[in-house]
Amino acid sequence: MANNNYLQQLNDVQRAAVTTTEGPVLVVAGPGSGKTRVLTFRIAHLIExxxxxxxxxALTFTNKAAREMKERIGKVVGERANKVWAGTFHSIFARILRVEADKIGYPPNFTIYDTDDTKSVISSIIKEMNLSKDTYNVNAIRSRISSAKSNLITPKLYEKDEELRQQDRMAKRPHIYAIYQ
Structure with missing residues (x-):
């Protein structure tokens, strides 16, 4: 059953934001004014x-804020809080990608690499191919692969594009996209 005690903890403006259930609500306030409380209570109220x-x-910028938000919602609505999609931008969208991975040709257990990870993988490939680290620039190769991915050019399409491959040869970038992928 509904636990409306949380509404008593709010001032009139906060209560209006929490109990508005149709359409968006913009919450603008200074630090320490109760924005997170309003958002978590609004989510709890919607569930109630x-x-x-x-x-x-519910999107946040930090894992700590996401955990705190779910905990606060849980205090009002119990276990139902665990089913709210609350997390950081990165964690939520990684979760969506994992659910839909097959639609974009990836397995659901794909790995997301940060900049250091990608540089490490490219360095390893350069080493495996017995290429000189002095001649072949990891950052240039990483940039090229990133550009291809941003333009939705798969390793297979890249292989077939003679112009791209010629540019790589001229710039002394070995074609390692397929290996990297």
């Missing part, structure tokens, strides 16, 4: 009003 928790998306 019958909105399915898995239909609610």
């Amino acid at each position: 009003q019958g909105v399915a928790p898995w239909e609610i998306l």
Whole structure:
């Protein structure tokens, strides 16, 4: 059953933001003014009003904030808080990509690399290919692969594009995209 005690912890403006269930609500306030409380109570209120928790998306910038938000929601609605899509931009979109991975040709257990990871992999490939680290620039190769991916050029398409391959030869960039992928 609904636990409306949380509404008593809010001032009139906060309560209006929490209990508005149709359309967006913009919450603008200074530090320490209760923005996170308003957002978490609004999510709890939506759940109490019958909105399915898995239909609610709450994005934050840090894992700590996401955990805190879920904990606060859980204090009001219990276990249902675990079904809310709450997390950082990166974690939520990685989760969506994993669910939909097959639609873009990836396995659901794909790995996301940061800049240092990609440089390390490229360095390893250069070493495996017995190429000189002095001649073949890791950053240039990384940039080229990133550009190809941004333009939705798969390793197979890249292999077939003679112009791209010629540019790589002229710039002393070995074609390692397929190996990297």
